Amino acid sequence: MQLIDTQTKNNVLDSMISILDKRRGDILEANKKDLDAFSRDDQALYDRLVVNDAKIDGMIKAISEVKNQEDPVNKEISSLTLDSGLEVNNRTAPFGTIMIIYESRPDVTIEAAVLAFKANNKILLKGGKEAYHSNVILVDCWHQALRENDLKKEWITMLQMNREQTQEFLRNPDEQLDLIVPRGGERLIQFVKEHAKCAVLVSGRGNNFLYVHKDADWKKTLEVIVNAKTDKISGCNALDKVLVDKNIPNYEEKLQELKKVLTASEVKVIVDEEVKKTLDDCEVILDKNVWMEEFLALKIAIGAVDTLDDAIEMINRYSGGHSSAILTEDKEIAKKFMEHIDSAAVYHNASTRFTDGGQMGVGAELAISTDKLHHRGPLGLKQLVTNKYYVFGDGHVRV
Incomplete structure (x- = not known):
């Protein structure tokens, strides 16, 4: 794979910032076509589909932040000189080609590509059909930025495939494919894991x-729960x-207050x-599988536990492994929770x-x-490289 120097990569990102700003009207017009064709039955998916001036500003900010970060390629991880005289250097290297499969969110077309490109990876973008027009115009912006800096458009490619074609491509890709990142619900993730022949990095599923805890500050608890549930469903x-x-203390009264606060925020409470x-x-939970669901809606499930250990066991059994929180004023209890979750x-x-990532x-x-x-948590620029060993000798042979 061609290694692009840092200045050229940053020049592409400068071009992209200017192009996005100049082509706002084209982007918003394309997004309107997607919104007009979309059924609002799934409000969460609709919210992810929307592009407005604030979203475009966010795209530009993301590109600017990545441009200002240090190039993650060819950085020394370790260096050793062995007794034999061999010099062994471990350095970062690009993955090669990364495929992103995602639903709705057109801003992923910018944020995913900018990270992969700065880390010197080629990227294949497979967005959902609901964001087709938005993705076409955003990828065209990328191609314009690449052309302005004498780079081939193949660095960033939009794949236009149906489900059957995507399945076949995952099984038998017609080009090098080193890593796949599916961003979406459980069905999408399972589809990719079932059919892919290369490494798959699972992301996106919540169910947090x-x-x-009995020693929680109740005022903090209410504020945190409402924010975590309603800030962005x-x-x-x-x-x-x-x-x-x-x-x-006052267990029943606090449950009633919690329900009242959530209901005031239009959150449906099941128990x-x-x-x-x-x-x-409140509606009672009869199917244990509900505890494994990611709601993506103004809906929350409340359960009761006897001990910290019961809470840890239940969370580790049912959660998506994304984010978990404890409310308590006891730091030792918090430490145990955080270490065991x-x-x-x-x-x-x-x-x-x-x-x-930003937060x-x-x-x-x-x-x-x-x-x-190879990494858990936010996948930023530094996480989009692998490593390579450089070994220097002087006619060394192993005996």
Whole structure:
């Protein structure tokens, strides 16, 4: 693969910033075609599809942030001189070709490509049909930026395939494919994992839990739950499940207040059989599989637990492994929770909505990985490289 020097890559990003700003009208017009053709039955998907001036500003900001970050390619990880005299250097290297499969969000067409490109990877973009017109114009902007800097448009390619064609491509790609990142719901992720022949980095599924310990500050608890649930229901870092310790003081009164606050925010509350004893007008959860669902809606499930260990066990069994939080004033309890919960991000007295590259100091992100290899959490620029060993000898032979 061609290695592009840092200045040329940054020049492409400068061009892209200017092009996006100048072509706002074209972008908004294309997005309107997608919105007009979309049924609003799925409000979360519709929200992700919308592009407005603020979204375009966000795209430009993401490109600018990546441009200003250090080039992650060919950075030394370690260097050793062995007793034999061999010099062994471990350095970062591009993956090669990364395929992103995503639903709705046209801004991924910018944010995914800018990260992959700055890390010297080719990128294949397979967006959903609902964002077709938006993605076409955004990829055309990329091609214009590449042309202006004497680079081939093949660095960023939009794949236009139906489900059957995508399945065949995953099984038998007609070009080098080194990594696939599916961004979307459980069905999309399972589809990719079932058919892909190369490495798949799973991202995007939420189903996040929050545990209210008996020593929680109740004012903080209410504020955090409302923010985590209602700030952005379409986010994979939104809250879906709350577990309340039955030993919390004034347990029944606090459940009733929690329900009142959530209902005031138009959140539908469903409950387990124990909580139903207190919140008797709420729908009861009869199917345990509900605890595994990512709602992506103004809906929340509340359950009761007896102990910290019960909360940990339930979260590790049912959550998506994305983000989990504990509300407590006991730092030792928080430490145990955070060490034993198997999630990409764990929180003490904070909203799960912070699981985001920009909010966590990573900058623009490709996705939130819930895999453990090769990285878990926000996939930023530094995470879009692999490594390579450079070994220098002087006629060395192994004996």
